[in-house]
Amino acid sequence: MWKLVSAALVSTSILLNINPTLPAFAGTCASKCGTRPLQFTPGKSLYLEVTNKTPNTVIIQKPGSSDPIALQPGRMMQLYTNAGTEPNMSLLFWSDAGLSLQANVSKHGTGTLRVELRPTWRVHGDRAVYIMDDGRVNVL
Structure with missing residues (x-):
């Protein structure tokens, strides 16, 4: 027992x-609650600074307003966008070698969005930066 x-x-x-x-x-x-979402003033113009931090060529394109542009490794390109006349503006990007990319976005000043494109091991990676009508920035 x-x-x-x-x-x-x-x-x-x-x-x-x-x-x-x-x-x-x-x-x-x-x-x-974490960091606040990245957001710009709706309707205001802004600059996009895109930097290729990969060892390969990256292709970038603003749909409907530009042809694809090759951005060489280590190079930076600045694009102007008139958010007042371009609702839901997006920037597409892909690796020329077919590799996955990661977009690190940051806000500099009141009118500059920096996008650093880096290599990643994630299967699909990021493919676009999307600026919505309300000024919020999404990475897709």
């Missing part, structure tokens, strides 16, 4: 040690 009670106590203590109760913490979104 004592062996059965002893075995029950040992197994209970093992289960309690494996699955300890974690304390709950409360907080506001302001304390842990």
Whole structure:
């Protein structure tokens, strides 16, 4: 009988040690909500600075307003966009060698969007930067 009670106590203590109760913490979104989304003033013109940080040629294109442009490794290109007349503006990009790319976007000043294109090991990678009518920037 004592062996059965002893075995029950040992197994209970093992289960309690494996699955300890974690304390709950409360907080506001302001304390842990992450970075704010990248956004520009809707309707204002802006510059796109695209930098190729890959070892291969990258092709970039603004659909409907430019032919594809080859951007050599280590080079930077600046494109002007009139956001007031180009709703939902996007910039497409792809590697000439067919490799996956990652777009790192950042805002510089009130009217410049920097896009750094880097190699990535993700299967599909990024393919476009999309500036919506409300000024938010999405990487697709």
